[in-house]
Amino acid sequence: MSRSRPPTSDGDDLLSVDRSALRPLAERMRPRTLDEMVGQRRLLAPGSALRQSIESGRVHSMILWGPPGCGKTTLALLLAHYADAEFRAVSAVLSGLPEVRKVLAEAGQLFAAGRRTVLFVDEVHRFNKTQQDAFLPHIERGTILFVGATTENPSFELNSALLSRCRVHVMEAVSEEDIAAALRSALDDGERGLGGRGLRIDGGSLALIARAADGDVRRGLTLLEIAAELADDGSITPATLEQVLADRTRRFDKGGEQFYDQISALHKSVRSSHPDAALYWLARMLDGGCDPGYLARRLTRMAIEDIGLADPRALQMSIDAWDAYERLGSPEGDLALGQLAIYLASTAKSNAAYAAFNAARRDVREHGTLEVPMHLRNAPTRLMKQLGYGKGYQYDHDAAGGVALDQTAFPDALGERIYYEPVERGMELKLKEKLDQLRRARREAQAGPDPDT
Template sequence: MSKPLAERMRPRTLNEYIGQKHLVGEGAVLRRMIDAGHITSFILWGPPGVGKTTLAQIIANKLDTPFYTLSAVTSGVKDVRDVIEKAKSNHFFNTSSPILFIDEIHRFSKSQQDSLLGAVEKGIVTLIGATTENPSFEVIRPLLSRCQLYVLKSLEKDDLLDLLNRAINEDEELKTRSIELKETGAILRYSGGDARKLLNILELVVDASSDKKIVITDQLIEDRLQQNPLAYDKDGEMHYDIISAFIKSIRGSDPDAALYWLARMIEGGEDPKFIARRLVISASEDVGLANPNALLLANTAFDVVMKVGWPEGRIPLAEATVYLATSPKSNSAYLGIDAALQLVRETGNAPVPLHLRNAPTKLMSELGYHDGYKYPHDYPGHFTEQQYMPDMLKNKKIWFCQHSPAEEKIYQRMLLNWGERYKED
């Protein structure tokens, strides 16, 4: 039986590898380590189908070192220890450490991750982890501190077109067919930057046609996927499409659609932590100051789901979903922090005004630290006007009110305290 197209097209060398030039292009950080013949432990974080597993295999082939693979879905602590023992016996003086590749490392429990620490720290294995989830949430801090983190991006349009043409012109099976890429908009759109999904769609379309000549058009792609909408999604890769629809439905204040996408995730076996975490983010990003209670409720729903599990966990998730979807919306805090980060990048490390600095030593007091600071609680209304921004930014405004009923109260208080500074043009 023939291998799937995505497997047949898997790159074997860095020269065949598509995308991620910021990591493996000429002079890039990973490319330099690979060319030098020595790598340190690292974690690859990115969406499905962008080449995490492939990159790990290419590195192992390039370094000519033993390569062990574990799946966090099916492996336990015993499997980890068995691999580490094998690695010890295959680690010779003056040779590279065997590579241990762990796919979906975010699914490893704390005890499983703990079992890796000693081997990684002593160099018994070089760990390469792959994850679609933010490692800050899912990987224990001691292990994360021993690994570099590299972020992989969804493939660009040119990368995907390159891959399509390469598959059509180089794959031994596809070369026997006459395939013309007349239109590519639909196949690129449905792939969503995922190389594996792209090749699965192409294979589906080709296999479904009995004609020797196949002309790929947007209509053909849409017709084939409507007939078999999950065929290009054999590994549950609609995960990202559905969570996107879920969040956008909440942001758009449509509780019916939000509940529908929630149900799709639950029926699809989605990790409840993943859903709950996205609700907390949505409460901060999309509801924000228009209803500050949203963040409290979303965080409580997260805690409750962790305590009760399935199937009862669906109820607090649904409650939080409806509450967020029906809440007034504001992203002023979200826009504010992004504006502040951009300002910091543009202006650098501006000095803290002397009156805002602590003065724990006599020398600091003599230098004027803390001198002139006004303690707000000593003044009527617990407020007195003084400068809190660095001198070079003292008149810079970052936060802008969005005037929902709850946020309007905040705005009026700022006007009362600061006057002209918060008046809108």
């Protein structure tokens, strides 16, 4: 839990200065006004609804949804500043319900004394339903101005009761240009930043740090601070940056919103016959630490769902690539998955088998347990034969053309059905020609001779 508290004496002022020097650069450079914030131009543009609300001090309870380092905590602090309210913060990772109740009780006392409290709940999606419900009566009474921060989709992670009492504001990853601007401000600021240290860095190197930050202002400032510590005689050189940026990783949440967005992008790139985009999303997920076994399973599903019988080789190739990865591991096995993604995206597509199976399952659910026609039943005993099991069955290999056309294979109560409609692509083109001819002949045979002929 954290709270804002102004210094109360000269000694406290001196102590706060000493402590400030120990704080990370990203914390020291936290914006003090809306004008100092970088990024979020859409949300906080002059004249926007949220900006007018904040500047007037008439703020509302809200959920801030966005990636790490986009300014969620900073915006919550500014809300309290502009509203002249107390600021309290709890983390859903570190705090339990007893601590939350203590903070809410303090907020109630302040409210009774005529002062509002902005309660910032970081990682609010990590609270369970009971913990989220604890905030509801206090939001309704106005005891607190609730500000929840989450990197996950609120629709999935927050209960509807909390969502109904808060407005969701979507925050975006900060652009490289805006991060570079924040880095320049830190280099120029002699009070809170690195100004006065005589640091030198060219524009290209600053852009490299901004790119490595990957949309996260806090991360960019941290990288700059490390580079400043390693700088040789005040000069941040390419050799310095090589050390600082060597082990950087891209943003990727293995179980969250980004994960599902990226696997969706991979699947849809394959479906759209776009091998280059499919390779990009596959590489992104592997780079982010996604389990290659999971990707192999999803690629195999694409071979079944989106390619199907238009190219039956796709399924076997998927199994082979999966097996190759299991044998080789990373990084050698990653190439097998890359080759598979290229092939799946490049070959003919059809979801006809997938759609046919789903249609058959719908009939099974809707029509229940229909009897197997007598001529299709197994008759291993004399009694079963006497009861008519298997009677009238025509052995297709003995029929003309190898198919007993006047014999149905569906339950009598269901009648003939057509589920599988091959597309005119790939190998299904041949299947379509054969099945169209066979179905036409079967309809004619089962309808019997035309009485007019």
